[in-house]
Amino acid sequence: EAQVTQNPRYLITVTGKKLTVTCSQNMNHEYMSWYRQDPGLGLRQIYYSMNVEVTDKGDVPEGYKVSRKEKRNFPLILESPSPNQTSLYFCASKGQGNSPLHFGNGTRLTVT
Amino acid sequence: RKEVEQDPGPFNVPEGATVAFNCTYSNSASQSFFWYRQDCRKEPKLLMSVYSSGNEDGRFTAQLNRASQYISLLIRDSKLSDSATYLCVVKDQAGTALIFGKGTTLSVSS
Numbered sequence: 660e661a662q663v664t665q666n667p668r669y670l671i672t673v674t675g676k677k678l679t680v681t682c683s684q685n686m687n688h689e690y691m692s693w694y695r696q697d698p699g700l701g702l703r704q705i706y707y708s709m710n711v712e713v714t715d716k717g718d719v720p721e722g723y724k725v726s727r728k729e730k731r732n733f734p735l736i737l738e739s740p741s742p743n744q745t746s747l748y749f750c751a752s753k754g755q756g757n758s759p760l761h762f763g764n765g766t767r768l769t770v771t
Numbered sequence: 772r773k774e775v776e777q778d779p780g781p782f783n784v785p786e787g788a789t790v791a792f793n794c795t796y797s798n799s800a801s802q803s804f805f806w807y808r809q810d811c812r813k814e815p816k817l818l819m820s821v822y823s824s825g826n827e828d829g830r831f832t833a834q835l836n837r838a839s840q841y842i843s844l845l846i847r848d849s850k851l852s853d854s855a856t857y858l859c860v861v862k863d864q865a866g867t868a869l870i871f872g873k874g875t876t877l878s879v880s881s
Contacts, residue, residue, distance in 0.1 A: 694871075701873035702815070702858070749814055753869075757803040757862065760869060762814035 661686045665750050665763035672740055673771055680735045680766050682750030690753045691733040692717070692760070693725065695746040702749070708733055740770040775861050777872035784879055788849045792875045794859030795841045803862035804835055804842050808855045809874065815858055818844075849879045 663684045672678055684691065692707035694717075704717030708727040722744055724736040733752075737744060750763040774797040784790050796804075804821035819826065821833040821842050832845040842861075846853055859872035 692869075696812075699873070702871040704868075747812055757820075759805055759807075759817045759820065760815075760860075762816070765812070765814050767812075 661761070663750055663752055663761050663763040665748075665766050667766060668764060669767050671769045671771065674741055675739050678737050678740060678768075680737075680748060680750075680768070682733045682735065682763055683731050684733075684752040684761070685731065686752060686754065686761065687730065688752035688754050688761075689730070690755075691727065692751050692753075693723070693733070693735045694749045694751065695719065695744075696749065697746050705735070705748075740768075742770050744768065745770050775859055775870045775872040777857075777859050777875045779873060779875060781876040781878050784849055784877070786849055786851060786879055786881050788879070789845065789847050790849055790877060791843055791845045792857055792859075792877075793841050793843050794861075794872050794875075795839075796859075796861045796870075797840070798861070798863060799837075799840060801861045801863060804833075805860040805862075806831075806833060806842075806844050807858040807860055807871075809858055810855045818857070846877075849877075851879050851881060853877060854879045 666681045689710045693705040694702045696702050703719045706725040708714045748766045751760040753760045776795045806818040807815040808818045809815040825834045830847045834843045856874040856876045858874045861870045
């Protein structure tokens with residue numbers, strides 16, 4: 660089954676404790692992206708990747724890192740999480756051209 | 772500034788009603804348009820792409836008006852299961868950037 664898989668689904672952590680949210684897709688998509696979704700603000704892009712070893716900042720990259728060492732994986736790294744990073748996070752991938760985005764199930768992160 | 776604007780609603784309608792959402796976009800060079808549906812903070816899922824000539828999928832009809840820079844979604848014979856948030860998505864011509872509206876919430880009641 661074609662899918663985007665994120666882990667974990669839920670995560671509660673404390674300020675400053677490094678964490679990684681994993682994202683994997685099995686559709687051989689070149690494009691992958693991370694979003695955060697907050698009430699009243701909609702989906703905002705954090706980082707995206709056009710291909711292996713190519714990553715670019717989205718609209719809200721501060722406090723986040725990503726890597727794209729292989730095509731299927733696109734982990735999101737929070738080196739020193741802060742409470743303002745409490746949010747719902749979605750990973751997504753898409754094929755070429757005008758094909759739509761496929762989203763993972765989401766990761767609900769709480770930073771205390 | 773790149774923007775996609777939607778009326779946040781909520782739209783509260785009875786079962787069987789016809790409801791329409793509009794979405795305006797600011798970049799006249801935008802080339803692709805989509806409607807996504809999102810349930811209860813779950814992941815957004817593609818509802819339908821929007822083609823220049825307009826397109827229909829069952830009870831759902833999408834229209835594109837390039838001159839006025841808006842797209843619309845019409846839902847006929849609303850069902851309880853249509854209750855969700857509908858996201859308008861526009862692809863920037865510059866690359867693969869997909870710009871999301873903040874969503875319109877629909878609540879269908881019996």
